[in-house]
Amino acid sequence: MSRVQPRGASGYVGDDTIVLGIETSCDETAAALVAGGTDVLSSVVSSQVDLHAQYGGVVPEVASRAHLDLLNPVIARAIVEAGVQDSSIGAVAATIGPGLIGALLVGVSAGKALALTWDVPFVGVNHMEAHLYATFLEDPTLELPMVVLLVSGGHTMLVEMRDHGSYRLLGQTIDDAAGEAFDKVARFLGLGYPGGPAIDKAAAGGDPTAIDFPRAMLNDGLDFSFSGLKTSVMNYVRKFPEVTTADVAASFQAAVVDVLVAKSRRAGQQVGARALALGGGVAANSLLRERFLDACSADGRQCHLPTPSMCTDNAAMIASVGWHRLRSDGPTPLDAAAHPNLCLPFAVDR
Ligand code: KG4
Ligand code: ZN
Numbered sequence: 001m002s003r004v005q006p007r008g009a010s011g012y013v014g015d016d017t018i019v020l021g022i023e024t025s026c027d028e029t030a031a032a033l034v035a036g037g038t039d040v041l042s043s044v045v046s047s048q049v050d051l052h053a054q055y056g057g058v059v060p061e062v063a064s065r066a067h068l069d070l071l072n073p074v075i076a077r078a079i080v081e082a083g084v085q086d087s088s089i090g091a092v093a094a095t096i097g098p099g100l101i102g103a104l105l106v107g108v109s110a111g112k113a114l115a116l117t118w119d120v121p122f123v124g125v126n127h128m129e130a131h132l133y134a135t136f137l138e139d140p141t142l143e144l145p146m147v148v149l150l151v152s153g154g155h156t157m158l159v160e161m162r163d164h165g166s167y168r169l170l171g172q173t174i175d176d177a178a179g180e181a182f183d184k185v186a187r188f189l190g191l192g193y194p195g196g197p198a199i200d201k202a203a204a205g206g207d208p209t210a211i212d213f214p215r216a217m218l219n220d221g222l223d224f225s226f227s228g229l230k231t232s233v234m235n236y237v238r239k240f241p242e243v244t245t246a247d248v249a250a251s252f253q254a255a256v257v258d259v260l261v262a263k264s265r266r267a268g269q270q271v272g273a274r275a276l277a278l279g280g281g282v283a284a285n286s287l288l289r290e291r292f293l294d295a296c297s298a299d300g301r302q303c304h305l306p307t308p309s310m311c312t313d314n315a316a317m318i319a320s321v322g323w324h325r326l327r328s329d330g331p332t333p334l335d336a337a338a339h340p341n342l343c344l345p346f347a348v349d350r
Helices: 049-053 060-082 101-118 127-138 178-188 195-203 227-239 245-271 286-299 316-329
Strands: 018-023 028-035 039-047 089-097 122-126 146-151 156-163 166-172 275-279 302-304 346-348
Touching: 018 060, 018 101, 018 316, 028 060, 028 316, 039 060, 049 060, 060 101, 089 101, 089 127, 089 316, 101 122, 122 127, 122 316, 127 146, 127 275, 127 316, 146 245, 156 245, 166 245, 178 195, 178 227, 178 245, 195 245, 195 286, 227 245, 245 275, 245 286, 275 286, 286 302
Parallel strands: 018 089, 089 122, 146 275, 166 346, 275 302
Antiparallel strands: 018 028, 028 039, 146 156, 156 166
16 A cells, blocks of 8 residues: 555645655765655765766766665665664655766666655656755745855856745856866866865965956856856966965955855845855855855845755755655656756746
8 A cells, every 4th residue: 555645746745754865966876864844864975076086077977887886775874874664754756857867867766666666656856956955954944035046066056936946047157157167277276176175175275365366247147157267267377387276276266256145145136035045065165155144144134054065965955855846746757757957947037
C-alpha cells in the first residue's frame, strides 16, 4: 500500500512529511532529509573538489563516475544521521536541472528508483529554485516580496520572489557569472580551484583600493557584466608583474562586490522589497556578506545571509523545494527527463 495517500496535489505531503533530497548537478554529491519543508534532520555533502582540482575545473565525465560511487553511501549516511527508518520517508526529491547531464542523470535515476521501491512520490527539483529556498530553510519568517541575489558558478541573477514559487527575473549577467569570474581570475593568479574561496582568502591580506578595476554597468539597469573585469585583471598583471597577488585579489573582489551590492539595492528599491537575500556559492564570500548586510540595514530591509554551507550546493535545499513543489504541483512523472539547461519558472518576465 502507498505510504502517501494522494488527495489532489496538496495531499502528497503533510506538515511533517519527511522528504529525501538528492543533489548531483555538478561536483557535490549530496543527500538530506528534511521534514515539513524546513526542519533539516540531516544534510550530507561529499565534495569532489580534490578530484577535479588537478584539472583546474570540473571534468563532467569524472563527476558522473564519482557520483555513481558516492551517492548510495551518502544517502545511507543521511538516513542514519537523521535517525529515521526508510519507512518514514514520505517522498523523494532530486535535482532535475540545470547542471551537467551525466551528473544529473545519476541523482535523478537514483531518486526515481528509490521512490518506486518505497512507493512514495518522486519530484524533480530546479537547482536554481533550490538556491532561492535555502534562504527560507534557515529563516521561514522572511517577508515577501523579497529580492534574491543568486550568485553561483553558472548564474548571476536578481530575482524578485513575490510568493512561494512565483518569480520575476529583474536582471542577469550578459556574459560571465560572478563565480566564473572568481574561478577564472584565481586560475590566472595561480590560486587554484575552486577560485572563489581562494580569492576570498588571498584578499584578506591585500588592499582593496590598490587597483581601480572597472565596475561595469554600475549605474546602468540591473544586468551585470564580468568578462571585461577579468580581462582588466589579466592586462594589469601582465603590465605590472611586480604587483602582489593579495592586492590584485582584494581589488578584484571589491570591484565585483561593489556592483553586486549596488544592483541588489537598486532592485530592492525598484520593487519595494521587504527583504533582501543572498543565494548560491558566491554568497559565501566574506566581503559580499559584510557589504550586503550594511546595505540592508542602511535601507531598512530584512536581510538574509545563508550560512556558507547552505550557500554552496547541498541537498537540504532540494528536499525543501521538493516539499513545496509536491504540495503545489504534485509529483513529477517517472519518465521525466533531466534538463541540463532548465530555467527558473518565471511567472512574469521583465
Ligand atoms: O552554487 P555553487 O556551489 O555551484 C553552482 O551551482 O555553480 O557555486 C560555486 C561557485 C564557484 O564559482 C566558487 O568559486 C564560488 O561559488 N564560491 C565563492 C566562494 N565560495 C564559493 N566565490 C567567492 N567567494 C567565496 N568565498
Ligand atoms: Zn548551485
